[in-house]
Amino acid sequence: MTTTDTNDVTDEVMCSCSGTTRGMIYDLVMQGKDIDAISRYSGALSGCGGCEWEIGEFVRALTEQMAAEQSKTHQAQID
Numbered sequence: 830m831t832t833t834d835t836n837d838v839t840d841e842v843m844c845s846c847s848g849t850t851r852g853m854i855y856d857l858v859m860q861g862k863d864i865d866a867i868s869r870y871s872g873a874l875s876g877c878g879g880c881e882w883e884i885g886e887f888v889r890a891l892t893e894q895m896a897a898e899q900s901k902t903h904q905a906q907i908d
C-alpha cells in the first residue's frame with residue numbers, strides 16, 4: 830500500500846503537528862476543499878511542513894480520482 834492510496838481512509842495521522850488524519854483530509858477533499866482550505870480548516874501544513882509532500886500527493890490523487898468519476902458519470906448521462 831502506498832501513502833497516496835486513495836482507498837486507504839484511516840485514522841492514520843498524516844500531519845503530526847496538527848494531528849490531521851488521512852480520513853479528515855479525505856472528507857475535506859470530498860467536500861471540494863483545495864489544499865489551502867484543507868490547511869486552514871485542519872491546521873495541516875501550517876507547522877513544520879514535513880507533511881507537505883505526502884498530503885499534497887494524497888490530495889492530488891483524490892482530486893484526480895474524483896475528476897475521473899465525474900467524467901464517467903457525465904459520459905454515462907450523454908450515452
Ligand code: FES
Nearest residue numbers: 844846876877880
Ligand atoms: S507534520 Fe504537518 S506541518 Fe508539521
